[in-house]
Amino acid sequence: MDKEISANGSQTARETVLELRHLTRKFGQRIAVNELDLQVYRGDVFGLLGPNGSGKTTTIRMIVNLVRPNVGEVLLFGQSLQQRHFSTSILGRVGSLIEQPTFYPFLSGQDNLLGIASFAGMSDTQVTRSRIDESLELVGLADRRKDRVQTYSLGMKQRLGIAAALLQRPDLVILDEPTNGLDPAGVFHIRQIIQHIARQGITIVVSSHLLYEVEQMCSRVAILEQGKLLVQDEVQNLLQKHRGMTVMFDDASVLEKAFSAMRVFITQQSWLQGCQVLHADPNDKGPIGEYALSIDCPSEYASRLNRLLGEQGIYAAEIRRQKLTLEDFFLRLTAQPQHMQPDQKKEGAGV
Incomplete structure (x- = not known):
């Protein structure tokens, strides 16, 4: 039992x-x-x-x-x-x-x-x-x-x-x-x-x-x-534990600054587990859909993340909570995506 x-x-x-x-x-x-x-x-x-x-x-x-x-x-x-x-x-x-x-x-x-x-x-x-x-x-x-x-x-x-x-x-x-x-x-x-x-x-x-x-x-x-x-x-426990956020920006230069800032934040904040640059979603129109980061952290930290970025003069156009599917979770767990975890120090396409 x-x-x-x-x-x-x-x-x-x-x-x-x-x-x-x-x-x-x-x-x-x-x-x-x-x-x-x-x-x-x-x-x-x-x-x-x-x-x-x-x-x-x-x-x-x-x-x-x-x-x-x-x-x-x-x-x-x-x-x-x-x-x-x-x-x-x-x-x-x-x-x-x-x-x-x-x-x-x-x-x-x-x-x-x-x-x-x-x-x-x-x-x-x-x-x-x-x-x-x-x-x-x-x-x-x-x-x-x-x-x-x-x-x-x-x-x-x-x-x-x-x-x-x-x-x-x-x-x-x-x-x-x-x-x-x-x-x-x-x-x-x-x-x-x-x-x-x-x-x-x-x-x-x-x-x-x-x-x-x-x-x-x-x-x-x-x-x-x-x-x-x-x-x-x-199933619900897995999906709730691993929800994250999508942070969108107005242009590529802001995205680049945010990406660099996230490299530092991840080494300092235990609730931040990773970050990845997202490709443009063909269903999103305009610049907001073209410049985005996927943040691996609990969605309840959205305001805290926004404040951290703001303190560095980086302002998001939009922050969305991700609704993770079992397929998303499965692919994250079994694939080896290019992103940086807290203990990684190498430069790359993701943090």
Whole structure:
């Protein structure tokens, strides 16, 4: 159990559904996952993010016991999969869709799920058939359940894969890139389904590279790079902590003076974390949009920053608070932009 502070100041316990401890997996000399620690709590819609090759799919495969770690352990509902006598029934509480689902094209969606249910040890009973109908209804395929899968679109096959993951009424659902290859309408449908599943009280872990969609549907995220965890937190916490400001000027000479002044301010003010020259926004008309700095600092320091600049005879035309998106945050965290941090001393294109 972990604890969080509620709105009234009291502590509430959160049940840990999934925990990764020092999880490491190597393929030859390549380290795919490197000492990964994660916690997923009951009720989370948890996003697993990272560039290609960051270790997302390997991590998911270890969670569902398709790949064994070299070091570390996976705990599901408090039980380690790496224990010699772990209960296999624990895996029955987990539903998963790993990469693209494969079905018999000449069978109907309903019959495909019946075969999957049989493979999972579910007898062909009225209860099983009711669960199949329930799963198909949940993913919006009830009216196509008797149609052959070969007539399904890619998005419908993805939804059928999610239906298969829900057959045993799991407590935890793992979805690896469920929107991969889908058009915008298909992506929207999958997002609606995930949100609907979450409202049923099911915990969800989803990996995706569609950051806008993750921001819309996930409550918490973890970002990986080269197999290492960079950050994990609630989405809103990440965005609120890393908001900044855009400071605009009337001409290039003022921008240059402000940029030089920021180089000094960053070494003196702990709340200033960095500064970068912005390229002209084609949607902004006139000189204000052409000369701007992006300031990495809390937005509540806007007036203080304006005063610091004013004391140097530098006057901004406009200061805007930035509304950071998850994509902005992801790119800042995983890219290596040219900007100066407080401990940097070199000249360059950014401070």
